[in-house]
Amino acid sequence: MKTGTTAPKATSKSEMMVHEAKLAKYVFELVEESIKEDATLVGRKLEKIIFDLSVPYTVYPDSFEFYFTELVKGTSYENVVLQFRESSTIMGFFINSLVFED
């Protein structure tokens, strides 16, 4: 029997990590990638991320916001506003758009 496979560290042993924590990391990575893909966005201040979210929820906005806020502390995204829009026409959790300072 093999044991002890290295898995990505989720969080400290004292707390349960809900999937919103992982989604916060995915969003962070997707935002970074989106900015890198468009040279005109590099260095601009990101003010808001707009999400589309299917109903019933598979992601809880309050929980997501908590983990995202923790994740971006000390980064340039620290004060980014998160806006969640419910949608009955999609299935899942989407980044709709990024709003930058003019």
Add this chain to the structure above:
Amino acid sequence: MEIKVLKNVMIKNSAIGNDNRERLLKHGVFAINITSSPGAGKTTLLENSLAELNKVHPCAVIEGDLYTSRDAIRLKDKCVPLVQINTEGGCHLDARMVSSALDNLDLEKIKLLIIENVGNLVCPSSFDLGENLRVLVYSITEGADKPMKYANMFKSAHVVLINKVDLAIACNVDIDSLEAEVKEVNQSCKVFRIAANRPESLIEWNEWLLDYVKKFRKGRD
């Protein structure tokens, strides 16, 4: 200035899940992802079916657990390769974890990979691990009203194993009503009734799975 992104957040996981599936397919490995609430009977199911499955298709197991190896220890006398993933508090497995686990398996030597997910009736539904078949073990001790309440889990399952049917009377659960609600949520899923601690109740499920894997392999060859 607003920039449209229109990206599904789960794409980060799904991309790796697809890579896992491709990698397994390349080696002719069929993968199932077993999900359930804690204590619904995933490990008991494996304890009492692994030997039969392994006779026909060489198996390996990836065991997901928050912190312990208790389930893996229960399976160690089954003589199949086993990799433990401890999520350190994470409430589900994700595709990255499974990708790391695959590095520790000789995929040339296995034909059926069984992934036992972390016990949770919510989060695993959203995370594709690269499996070919998702199996939900649902214990009737959880009551007859959960398919609607945890619809995403039931919707995402290809197979629902209604477990502990021998306790139906004690739990005051009408299995026919429960099965009807499962079908209401997910019309296309296959349903089996089992008592995982009684190997004789697993024959139909084992045979169905073995045949399904055989067809998968035939389609590939």
